[in-house]
Amino acid sequence: MSICTLRSLNLAQSLPLCTISSHSGHRGITELVFIVQFLANSVLMAAVTAENLIIECAKQMGESSILRQANCRAKGAAPGFKVAILGAAGGIGQPLAMLMKINPLVSVLHLYDVVNSPGVTADISHMDTGAVVRGFLKQEQLASALTGMDLVIIPAGVPRKPGMTRDDLFNINAGIVRTLCEGIAKCCPKAIVNLISNPVNSTVPIAAEVFKKAGTYDPKRLLGVTMLDVVRANTFVAEVLGLDPREVDVPVVGGHAGVTILPLLSQVKPPCSFTPEETEYLTNRIQNGGTEVVEAKAGAGSATLSMAYAAVKFADACLRGIRGDKDVVACAFVDSQVTELPFFATKVRLGPNGAEEVYQLGPLNAYERAGLEKAKKELAESIQKGISFARK
Ligand SMILES: NC(=O)C1=CN([C@@H]2O[C@H](COP(=O)(O)OP(=O)(O)OC[C@H]3O[C@@H](n4cnc5c(N)ncnc54)[C@H](O)[C@@H]3O)[C@@H](O)[C@H]2O)C=CC1
Ligand SMILES: O=C([O-])CC(=O)C(=O)O
Numbered sequence: 001m002s003i004c005t006l007r008s009l010n011l012a013q014s015l016p017l018c019t020i021s022s023h024s025g026h027r028g029i030t031e032l033v034f035i036v037q038f039l040a041n042s043v044l045m046a047a048v049t050a051e052n053l054i055i056e057c058a059k060q061m062g063e064s065s066i067l068r069q070a071n072c073r074a075k076g077a078a079p080g081f082k083v084a085i086l087g088a089a090g091g092i093g094q095p096l097a098m099l100m101k102i103n104p105l106v107s108v109l110h111l112y113d114v115v116n117s118p119g120v121t122a123d124i125s126h127m128d129t130g131a132v133v134r135g136f137l138k139q140e141q142l143a144s145a146l147t148g149m150d151l152v153i154i155p156a157g158v159p160r161k162p163g164m165t166r167d168d169l170f171n172i173n174a175g176i177v178r179t180l181c182e183g184i185a186k187c188c189p190k191a192i193v194n195l196i197s198n199p200v201n202s203t204v205p206i207a208a209e210v211f212k213k214a215g216t217y218d219p220k221r222l223l224g225v226t227m228l229d230v231v232r233a234n235t236f237v238a239e240v241l242g243l244d245p246r247e248v249d250v251p252v253v254g255g256h257a258g259v260t261i262l263p264l265l266s267q268v269k270p271p272c273s274f275t276p277e278e279t280e281y282l283t284n285r286i287q288n289g290g291t292e293v294v295e296a297k298a299g300a301g302s303a304t305l306s307m308a309y310a311a312v313k314f315a316d317a318c319l320r321g322i323r324g325d326k327d328v329v330a331c332a333f334v335d336s337q338v339t340e341l342p343f344f345a346t347k348v349r350l351g352p353n354g355a356e357e358v359y360q361l362g363p364l365n366a367y368e369r370a371g372l373e374k375a376k377k378e379l380a381e382s383i384q385k386g387i388s389f390a391r392k
Contacts (some may be wrong), residue, residue, distance in 0.1 A: 080107030080130065081319050084149045084191075086142075086180050087156025088135075089116035091304035092196065092311065096155060099312040101127050105319040112136040112145035113156070142180070146187035150322060153315055154180055157197035159302040160294050166199040166257045167382065174389050177203045178210055185214035192221045192318050192354045196311055200224040200256040201379055202386035204333050204343055209390030220354035223318070224333030226256045226345045227310040228303060232289040233263045236282055241272055252286065252331055253346045253361060254375035255382065261287045262375045266365045279367060321350030334358060339376060343383055 083100055087093045088111035097111050101124050109131045111121045121135025136145035146152065157173035160166065177197050184191060189211075197203050204224035211217035233250035241248070249269040254262040263286045265274055274282065285292070293303040314330055321328045328350040336344040336358050348355040364372060 081150040082108040083151045084110040086154045089113035089120045092155035092307045095308035106131040109133045110145045142183045149188045149191045152191045153194045155196040181207045181210040185216045189216035196225045201382035205386030206390045219335030227314040231310045233286045255379045260375045262371045
């Protein structure tokens, strides 16, 4: 308030003064000066009156109510999409929330968690970017967090420690994902869902079953996030080729765990070739990128910062798709007819309804065909595990 008043004072005092000094002596100009002075004083009085009014209102209604009104006004100011992050106070959730607050396509950002979301929300809400941020804590606020959302990003759940596989997270994360997806089915059934929680190869089938049970399943709108595999593949391949990673595009198909992560090195852009040793090295490194980080963090969790970056890259592609941008293509783990499995990661074209088109694998070399068979075997089990859990 006081800053507003100061600004008005400056305006009222400085404007007429500088006008007089440069134009004194001219009658018409002097009249103009008086008019400007009069207008400036009126602005000042109006500002003071308005400030008094607001202070009076604040006294009567309580400060938080005034702040809520300010929030409502801000909401109308920035056109864009409404995005919720479930698990927003976590290792991925926090940097993801920060990066989504910067995204100009986002007008409203809902941060939900079972702990610490008020603090994260207060912190992020001070960033002077367009999106309005609201925090939601615990199950009783899940419905409010989800209502009206266009895109829901889910990084909720426990991460790995050294020695664990992603499947070891199933017992805890399966239940978390089921509960959150039940909320989505009730409160924002048309939202596009970006599912990050591991094991993605099982949590995506769980989400699909929950939506089927609720009668809201739209296969296009459910996307398992495998972007981190692509981000890693681009980085490691660029290192080997001596290129800038931003110039490299590596399709990664299959799923998101160990051998189910299948980089298609024969389809790298720009076109290039690798020796058998390079192919072996790159495939292993891309498949074990997650484990590399888990071991380096030595018990303090798994990839969070690169994952937040990858999640934002993917969410941004989804939002551009919803907006109607043409040719938005990214890899994701989706409902698929590309193989005999019900879910598979390939390139998809993102549009207003999510994954509008699921692309075929394209030509594979012998190394990749062998990798595909291994990937499908493990994927089939993980998918079935998720479906059985959700149907129990
Ligand atoms: N798809 C991918 O490429 C990747 C997936 N992940 C997975 O993402 C998940 C999260 O990882 P981090 O953020 O590092 O873990 P974290 O433990 O740091 O954060 C998880 C957050 O989820 C919250 N949470 C737990 N139960 C919840 C519930 N019922 N509702 C809402 N929030 C809940 C926790 O309070 C916590 O704030 C893990 O399952 C991890 O394996 C991690 C990296 C890459
Ligand atoms: O490895 C983990 O547990 C986390 C993850 O999915 C990844 O970093 O790719």
